[in-house]
Amino acid sequence: MAEQGTAPRSVVLIDTLDCPLDISDLSMVADRMLDEHSSQWLDDDRLVAMGGCIQLFEGQTPRKLSVPPLLVRAEERTGTHDRPRWALADTTVDVPGDHFTVPAEHAGTTAHAVTRWLDPVLADGADPDGARS
Numbered sequence: 001m002a003e004q005g006t007a008p009r010s011v012v013l014i015d016t017l018d019c020p021l022d023i024s025d026l027s028m029v030a031d032r033m034l035d036e037h038s039s040q041w042l043d044d045d046r047l048v049a050m051g052g053c054i055q056l057f058e059g060q061t062p063r064k065l066s067v068p069p070l071l072v073r074a075e076e077r078t079g080t081h082d083r084p085r086w087a088l089a090d091t092t093v094d095v096p097g098d099h100f101t102v103p104a105e106h107a108g109t110t111a112h113a114v115t116r117w118l119d120p121v122l123a124d125g126a127d128p129d130g131a132r133s
Contacts, residue, residue: 007066007067008067009067009121009122010067010068010069010070010118010121011065011067011068011069011070012069012070012072012114012117012118013069013070013071013072013086013089014072014102014103014110014114015072015073015074015084015099015102015103016071016084016086017057017084018062018084018085018086018087062086062087062088063088064088065088068090068091068121069086069088069089069090069091070089070090070091070092070093070114070117070118071084071085071086071089071091071092071093072092072093072095072102072110072113072114073085073092073093073094073095074094074095074096074097074098074099074101074102075094075095075096075097076096076097076098076101077098084099091117093113093117095109095110095113096109097109097110
């Protein structure tokens with residue numbers, strides 16, 4: 001974005017898996033979506049979206065950003081897999097829910113956590129820890 005003239009002031013990752021993606025990380029999502037009792041059943045739309053995400057991140061290697069990144073991470077594990085981690089995130093905030101419910105059933109608490117972290121950045125150019133840019 002910065003190269004196109006619109007630099008971000010921060011980056012928020014919501015329960016995002018680290019790159020490069022590992023097939024075992026992706027199975028975390030598939031396990032839940034293939035469970036017949038899950039409210040997140042694997043349908044055509046979700047399958048296409050997952051394929052798009054995989055292509056988007058394929059071959060990507062994260063690099064240190066010039067803006068503060070936040071990882072919002074679901075408190076509950078999905079299946080037997082570890083919760084996402086992002087090595088380059090300056091701050092990690094845990095919120096209620098799992099990978100699927102954080103942006104849905106728990107959207108309010110997720111938005112509150114993001115807003116609480118993001119407000120200082122947008123208000124006066126300070127990073128979330130209070131330093132001025």
